[in-house]
Amino acid sequence: MFLQPALAADSGSAFLDQTGAASVLPLLLLLLTTALLFGLYRLIIYQRQGKELTHKIIELQNALITSQKELEDMKKEKHRQLDPYSSPNTKSLFLCINKDGKIVSVNDYANEFFGYEKEELVGKNVVGTLVPPKDSHGQVLSNLIDRIKNNPRLYVDNENENICKDGRKVWISWTNRIIYGPDGLPAEIRSVGFDITPRKQLEEELRQMTIIDPVTGVLNKRQFLDDGTKEMKRARRYKRDLSVLLMTIDRFETLSSEHGTAFGDEAIRVAVIACQSSIRDSDYLGRMADIEFAILLPETPLEGAKIVAERIRDEVMRSNLMVGDVKIAVTTSISIASRTEADETIDAVLLRAFNALRSAKKRQNNIAVAEEPSA
Secondary structure (H helix, E strand, O other), X not given: OOHHHHHHHHHHHHHHHHHHHHHHHHHHHHHHHHHXXXXXXXXXXXXXXXHHHHXXXXXHHHHHHHHHHHHHHHHHHHHHHHOOOOOOOOOOEEEEEEOOOEEEEEOHHHHHHHOOOOOOOOOOEOEOOOEOOEOOOOXXXXXXXXXXXXXXXXXXXXXXXXXXXXXXXXXXXXXXXXXXXXXXXXXXXXXXXXXXXXXXXXXXXXXXXXXXXXXOOOEOHHHHHHHHHHHHHHHHHHOOOEEEEEEEEOOHHHHXXXXXXXXXXXXXXXXXXXXXXXXXOOXXXXXXXXXXXXXXEEOOOHHHHHHHXXXXXXXXXXXXXXXXXXXXXXXXXXXXXXXXXXXXXXXXXXXXXXXXXXXXXXXXXXOEEEOOOOO
């Protein structure tokens, strides 16, 4: 009797278990299907994102390649614009010279600047065509190429006088670079140059203003004394002769009062011309005062200086000085002094010449007198 309810209970539990299992299974299937669909969706999304990312990467790579190409084209264009051998617009001079000094190549502007036709310079030695063997200041340039090759660090930049085909002289500032061959020796010199002639002309004008007397065109007193100091040091070092002439125009104030300033200008001009025509290129002529001129004669003993003084005195005396219709006789007095072992400065020699001139003019005019140096 008591077993029936138990059996009934067991039968209900079994029914419930079967019913629950039947109801859970579709849910599980639904969840599994949902998970699979979600996974498939995510896979599709990832694949799409991957394709988009790949496409983006390809776009970026293409853009980078395009940018690099554009940059390379810009570089080539810039190089073409600045390349001295391909650009007709450059205003720089470019030369390539081999180890023997022969021109290997030259840009169009250099040809035009120096006045040559295209390729006319190629094969010619730079010295004698573009570079003079010696410039206007006496600097030797015939061995310039060897100096650049042997001392490249000293000639990274240099300024020198150059010559054009028509003989016109110009100043160029060069920047040089040595190109070495497989043997390690200089093979070429590549140079870039700029015209600095206007600057050099201005420098020369300023220099002339500081060393040249503006009225007569001879050395001013300061420059004469500077040059005299250098020559005196050289003469003392090598025990060489050196003489000085001191010249003044006789009766200058009296004649100026009689004939006016025109006489003074002409008298000074006559005296300067007489001195210039009687001395060597290696001698120095300077204006020490209004009518007092000094001449420095290196490598000249006293006897030789006397000859020069007499030549100047005679030249002035024979000159025909005209003021209007009036002919005026002009004479000069000149003193001579030579260096002695006791003289340490040029001033000492000039002082003796000055004293000799003052003593001579007390006695007479139109005279050349020398003070015999003491031993």
